[in-house]
Amino acid sequence: MSKIAILSPIDEIIPVAKEACRKMGENLLVQKVNFDEAVATAKMLEKSGTEVLISRGTLGLKIIESKLDIPVVQIPITGYDLLRTIVEAQKLGEKIGIADAAEILQGVEAIESALGITIEKYAIQTVDEVEEAVHHLLARNINVLIGKSVFIKNVPNPNVKTVVLRSGVESIIQAIQEAKSLLEVRRTEEQRTKQLQAILDFIADGVIAVDEKGIITVCNPSARRILNILYDRVIGKRIDDILLNSRMGKVISTGKEELNRIQDENGVKIITNRIPILHENKVFGAVCTFQELQKLQQQEQEIRKKLLHRGHVTKYDLDNIVGKSRSYQNAIEKVKKYSQVDSTVLLTGETGVGKEVFAHLIHSLSKRADGPFVAVNCAAIPKNLLESELFGYVDGAFTGARKGGKTGLFELAHQGTIFLDEIGELAESVQAQLLRVLQEGEVMRIGDERVIPINIRVIAASNRDFEDMVEEGKFRADLYYRLNILDILIPSLRQRREDLPLLCSHFIKELQQNIQKNIIGFDGEAMEVLQSYHWPGNIRQLRNIVERSMILSHGEVIDKDTVLQAGGKDFQQLTTKRKEQTNEENGKLQEYEREYILDVLNQVNGNKTEAAKILGIGRTTLWRKINNQ
Numbered sequence: 001m002s003k004i005a006i007l008s009p010i011d012e013i014i015p016v017a018k019e020a021c022r023k024m025g026e027n028l029l030v031q032k033v034n035f036d037e038a039v040a041t042a043k044m045l046e047k048s049g050t051e052v053l054i055s056r057g058t059l060g061l062k063i064i065e066s067k068l069d070i071p072v073v074q075i076p077i078t079g080y081d082l083l084r085t086i087v088e089a090q091k092l093g094e095k096i097g098i099a100d101a102a103e104i105l106q107g108v109e110a111i112e113s114a115l116g117i118t119i120e121k122y123a124i125q126t127v128d129e130v131e132e133a134v135h136h137l138l139a140r141n142i143n144v145l146i147g148k149s150v151f152i153k154n155v156p157n158p159n160v161k162t163v164v165l166r167s168g169v170e171s172i173i174q175a176i177q178e179a180k181s182l183l184e185v186r187r188t189e190e191q192r193t194k195q196l197q198a199i200l201d202f203i204a205d206g207v208i209a210v211d212e213k214g215i216i217t218v219c220n221p222s223a224r225r226i227l228n229i230l231y232d233r234v235i236g237k238r239i240d241d242i243l244l245n246s247r248m249g250k251v252i253s254t255g256k257e258e259l260n261r262i263q264d265e266n267g268v269k270i271i272t273n274r275i276p277i278l279h280e281n282k283v284f285g286a287v288c289t290f291q292e293l294q295k296l297q298q299q300e301q302e303i304r305k306k307l308l309h310r311g312h313v314t315k316y317d318l319d320n321i322v323g324k325s326r327s328y329q330n331a332i333e334k335v336k337k338y339s340q341v342d343s344t345v346l347l348t349g350e351t352g353v354g355k356e357v358f359a360h361l362i363h364s365l366s367k368r369a370d371g372p373f374v375a376v377n378c379a380a381i382p383k384n385l386l387e388s389e390l391f392g393y394v395d396g397a398f399t400g401a402r403k404g405g406k407t408g409l410f411e412l413a414h415q416g417t418i419f420l421d422e423i424g425e426l427a428e429s430v431q432a433q434l435l436r437v438l439q440e441g442e443v444m445r446i447g448d449e450r451v452i453p454i455n456i457r458v459i460a461a462s463n464r465d466f467e468d469m470v471e472e473g474k475f476r477a478d479l480y481y482r483l484n485i486l487d488i489l490i491p492s493l494r495q496r497r498e499d500l501p502l503l504c505s506h507f508i509k510e511l512q513q514n515i516q517k518n519i520i521g522f523d524g525e526a527m528e529v530l531q532s533y534h535w536p537g538n539i540r541q542l543r544n545i546v547e548r549s550m551i552l553s554h555g556e557v558i559d560k561d562t563v564l565q566a567g568g569k570d571f572q573q574l575t576t577k578r579k580e581q582t583n584e585e586n587g588k589l590q591e592y593e594r595e596y597i598l599d600v601l602n603q604v605n606g607n608k609t610e611a612a613k614i615l616g617i618g619r620t621t622l623w624r625k626i627n628n629q
């Protein structure tokens, strides 16, 4: 079906139109239609795929007035057409009259002055004026009437000759060219609409647009889904009939945007942006885009989790690991060696000794340093979630499983290192799966049958005694041996007290900026208190005490009282013990002293002056000491 069709009410136009098509190499439908059938024919053509109509004069006007969607290009009457027709009319009579659209009559004026003749003119706008036009011109005693075919038919006086105003080939070519560019514009417009539609259909954000009266013009699938809109058709409905709290009317009336608002709509919490649609400072509608708040938070959490699990690789390097003691240096030496191979490492040591720090170090010194470092605290993730967190799951694997499934942490660690902290907390079922991962180098998502090969290095850590756990049947022996290929026992702070001063100055330096106080260090007595403590929380606890002491300190040097205050109950118990200890020691000393004085007194036969002289003390002091005062 040709996309452009030429319709004409007069026979003579048909061959001219065909000639124009031939000249342009176009194969268009050229059809003669009666004036009364014009609209019906146009409708039928539109239905069968014609996109632009070309027509002439009154017939064209009639189709345009019928308000069909199809555009109509009018065949123009050019100056040549007019001149040709007027010259023809001159041959038939002297008094010529013409009825047509005002713009055509302007051209007539130019020809009148060129030929030195006068022509009676009548300007018409609609088809209904035909009769009146003919009447008017006949009243002026014309003997030739120029007009379109409808006029000619309406002439009641047989003495008046008629000439039809016709378009030539050039005029039709001009109309075809115009119709073609119109078609092109339509195509581009259609493409743009399709593009826009695809965007609206695809984006996850809800989008609703209204016109200036609040009538919905756009409502994309996400908007329907997020707000549970159940109506079949919402386009054309009033927004306030669909949503209770849309506030679109407000945006239209004020012309002001409302951004990042959180609101309840249809029982769903959404975060919305509303803007007015402005053209030449006039509001002619509004658009609202929105997202489901809960979903947004979930996504944020996901991202945060991923960032948290990924590459803190630069956080610790050998330069900011403090410890000169032999036991600690031995452990560091192991880190350096073990980082060069890919075998599983088991880190043991009390809580807070720096197991995670060691895992970071091993990763950042290894050839996997550029890959991800995924740290998982097995004790911190609820037992029923741990399996799905570690191995991931497929869509619909269990009730509540997220749509689209989820990547497990093992997969996330691909090409990098996974650090499994507190591995002693793993449930038995997960222990079995972990063993499989270590042995086969592949994971299987929950609910899936496919195995996904992964390349990871596993570092495990625990502060529990594995051998006891294995003996008690709480930890699989085979898994323990698999994990314990390389082991590093990190010494407790108690076992390396000589590192305490170094660690203290390291933390003071590190915390200085945050606390914004100029602290030089701890005085001798304060350091003595720190040295005498047993540090069950190891380096983590020491860091806390240093931080608290820095905050509490009145001067640049932290004294004993400040440390005691910072240490709280634990440290206070420490000093009470020390006091008891020294009291006991003092008591014993006093007793020895008394016995010695009595001995000397014996030797000088009880002469107190003589004894005081020998002992180098005064008589009163001697008397006080003998009497235990």
Ligand SMILES: Nc1ncnc2c1ncn2[C@@H]1O[C@H](COP(=O)(O)OP(=O)(O)OP(=O)(O)O)[C@@H](O)[C@H]1O
Pocket (backbone or CB within 6 Å): 320, 321, 322, 323, 349, 350, 351, 352, 353, 354, 355, 356, 357, 358, 421, 463, 506, 539, 540, 543
């Ligand atoms: N050698 C070190 N030099 C400086 N800071 C250290 C060192 N070792 C550990 N730390 C610091 O001590 C704190 C505890 O370290 P980490 O979390 O690695 O201990 P952990 O043994 O993994 O603890 P848990 O058993 O409770 O998981 C951290 O703040 C870390 O920065």
